[in-house]
Amino acid sequence: MAIRRRELLAAGAGAGLLVGCGSNTGRGGGGPGASLKQWYHQYGEPGTQQAVQRYAAAFKKAHVTVEWRPGNYDQQTAAALLTDSGPDVFEVNGPTLDQIQGGQVLDLTDLVDGVRDDFNPSVLGPKTYRGRVYGIPQVVDTQLLYYRKSLLEKAGLEPPTTLDALVDAARELTGGKVKGLFLGNDGGAGVLGGTPLYAAGLELVTQDGEVGFDDPAAARTLGKLHRFHTDESLLLGAPSDWSDPSAFLQGLTAMQWSGLWALPQVRRELGDDFGVLPFPADGGGGRPTVPVGAYGAAVSARSRHKEVAKEYVKWLWVDHTDFQQDFALSYGFHIPARVSLAEKAGRLRQGPAADAVRFATDHGYAQPLLWTPASQTAYQDALSRIIRNGASPERELRAVVRKVSAELDRVKKSS
CATH class of the missing domain: 3.40.190.10 (Periplasmic binding protein-like II)
Known part of the structure; x- marks a missing residue:
């Protein structure tokens, strides 16, 4: 497992940019100009990179380029959000308060209409500011x-x-x-x-x-x-x-x-x-x-395709529960961010794994x-x-x- 995944629960965002990254592309059609750039931190779990490429390729309303970012990912994203060359959609341990107050990320509250209560409240809470949601949790680590x-x-x-x-x-x-x-x-x-x-x-x-x-x-x-x-x-x-x-x-x-x-x-x-x-x-x-902690998906306020980017995030992290289950349990061992998915996941229904899900639900806290x-x-x-x-x-x-x-x-x- 990549060190960033392991250190998620204690990580803090910084500043500065470390250049150099790998990029991989998922192609999904879409009209002229419908092109999105999506960033993830570098996972060490085999198969994860191929999985997110596959998800991106299945989205038919835009051409989604997936970038795998080694190095200090939080510093990279913090710096990239201040430029026009950063991602449209990005994985984030946050967003941070400065990013929200500075208008660097979009309000995603409407994406969770009808399912907001199904997200683990311990990890949705730190992505919420004054009742508005700025990041959609992907998985829960504890x-x-x-x-x-x-x-x-x-x-x-x-x-x-x-x-x-x-x-x-x-x-x-x-x-x-x-x-x-x-x-x-x-x-x-x-x-x-x-x-x-x-x-x-x-x-x-x-x-x-x-x-x-x-x-x-x-x-x-x-x-x-x-x-x-x-x-x-x-x-x-x-x-x-x-x-x-x-x-x-x-x-x-x-x-x-x-x-x-x-x-x-x-x-x-x-x-x-x-x-x-x-x-x-x-x-x-x-x-x-x-x-508990959770990387989540956010949308840059500098994206040239804001509505398509939001639609993609909803499609991937709200609507496609099959992809969410796959991402959480097929390449590592994590709890789906949706309570209903965690409850029915076969690998989490007995023994210590079931205990861990219960602890995260009943006793979990995240840094505010x-x-x-x-x-x-x-x-x-x-x-x-x-x-x-x-x-x-x-x-x-x-x-x-x-x-x-x-x-x-x-x-x-x-x-």
């Missing part, structure tokens, strides 16, 4: 806690359903060459992000656009994450990072935080000797939590649209100091709250 059933049973442990139980289980499962938990080679700061805050019953940004973690519960929860370090129960320095299940499969760790995409490989190698869980709840107001890269950086740096260095959660969070509050004031004034 992260999960994988655990070895046999190792927990041998230790006399139940799958942890609270953060305290997870800390205790990680300590009990650590011994010899096996660590209790793997959260990534940085100790978890990069991949966990806001997940522990949501598990504490908080959020990054409230519905009113205010800081959602200016609460003593935030410090209590984040402070517990340092206990993994003091207990020496975290695997660090693994041959591959959290997105790859190798450490889990090689028996280096009894539990690992990774992505849904790893599930088929884990199942092939471990059979039934594994289960999956959401990040466990913490505190009386806490709740189980999983982060108002959570900007500046806010992300301030929070993530503080989280790293708390987890790895034992920095005071209260002091670190006070500083983050000030920075995020100022950033939210800035973006709200721009709207």
